[in-house]
Amino acid sequence: MKDEEPREVSASRRAFLRGIPVLTAAAAALPAPALAADGKHHWAMLVDVRKCIGCQACTVACIQENAVPEGSFRTIVSTYSVKLTDADQPAGTYMLPRLCNHCEEPPCIPVCPVGATFKREDGIVAVDGDRCVGCAYCVQACPYDARFINHATNKADKCTFCAHRVDAGLLPACVETCVGGARIFGDLNDPQGELRRRLDAAKAEVKVLKPEQGTEPRVFYIGLDERFQGKVEGQGTLWQPRKAHG
């Protein structure tokens, strides 16, 4: 027995060491997002709320990547202090990353008076900045408060799933930078992709925000507490972003 133990250890060590180049090579060879092999893409995101640590790295990365002006946000991690009744400590923290839901039935599109906002074939809801008149009707129509008027461009602005990065085969900046791996981006049409597999595996637990609105969001959540699914009932934040203008 004494002779066998080191062999087992060394065998496992050998396996481990042998595996390293395989892992690194595989990582290098993989295109960044879990792209579908062929066919049309339908981009979506899964947010595993349980893994979010509320670090706001996604918020900052998005601002940096998309030059979002001061005081505006395309994504943010809404953070709540929640009273606990079944624990020793009085309150816990709940984090909820928010962004454009890239709805299948986006209420922002039909209201746009000049057809500036549209849904791409790959499911991304986008704004044609050359056409937008800045009427803000879409801002009103979005049930998720995901849109705003960009004061630098005076046009409607929102999360684009970092379309410019996705088109180049990269992940959205918020996904790339997520510390806890809470944001999973991928192709709904790719049965082998991580997004599809994770969604299928967690089927019963998957929720969307404000399902009663009939917007069919393409941002899904795991670990979404019902109290945060719609408008949150509680005390509003006292912090307001500093106005970048006026």
Add this chain to the structure above:
Amino acid sequence: MTPDIVETVNVAREIAWLPWAVQYFFLIGLSYGAWLVSLPGLVFRRPGWEGISRLALLAALVCGLTAPVALLADLHQPGRFWHFYAYFTPTSWMSWGAFFIPVYLTGLILYAWLAFRPALARHADEGGKLAGLARVLAYGGHESRKALMAAALLTFVGAALVALYTGVEVMLVRARPLWHTPLLPVQFFVTALAGGLGLALVFNRALPGGGDPAATRRMAVALALTQLVALLVGVVWLVLGMSGMSPVHAQALAEVAPSANWKVSAVWAVVATVVTLALAVRRPGSGLLIGLLALHSAWMMRWTIFIGGQEVPKTGAGYYSYQLPLGPEGLMGIVGTAGLWIFLFVVLTTLLPLDRIGRAERVGA
């Protein structure tokens, strides 16, 4: 009581429809409301309505010409207004509105010109201010009843479409439960008509001698009716919300009920309406006061709906707090619109003085 949930980090979205939008909805409402008041005297030739109807037409014209400027200024890209016509989008009521406004304004300008032509000619003949321009505009000063009726028909179509679209485009916003009630267009219409009557009453009071008392009383009765309807609609709204018979009204009520600000606004609106109604019934001669009260209610209603409505977060907790900026995005929008309104009023009443417009004489008789 300590709430179970306290939001510690979130974004407070700024209001996106600015005070310019409030001014637009206020002025376009006053315009079509006042235009309706012009009908009894000018189109239906009801005795005793001639003067007040002409004053109402002036109100419709001044407000109607000011309103689109406010709308344009509310766009964050005003220079791209032509996109509305280049990229018509039939699914959007705002897109349709861009076509309804010119229909209404074309009809209104034509109708006003036809109605005021004889008076313009008389003004020129009597050597009034800008007589030369008045003579040119009068273009002979003939009265054409048929043309006036045709213009009235066109304006009616435009006014109906404008009243419809301004109500429906807001009502359709499901994301804002406070706006998403079928009674909203009715409330807009009733307060617009009351505001139109109110402005005509204020003009009437500005006439030498304080205006025709009989006309003031007649208008007071009409105003009282609008206030009664406004109260009834308010009661229906509240009953639908409180009883839960209508989920959309219940949701709208639930959204604002916890807010102290909203309670004050609701009480204010009810008190203003009741006071206007009581004064109009018991002291029908108080034309200026009830006129101003009606104008105030029409503006307050729109301010509360638009600015107050945007203070309700769609996802976040509590309410956003809005402070009126002093620049073009806030106070200057209100002051600027008022300035343009006064400018147009001065120009039009220089060309055709208020007392000439309000003189109780049948047009072209």
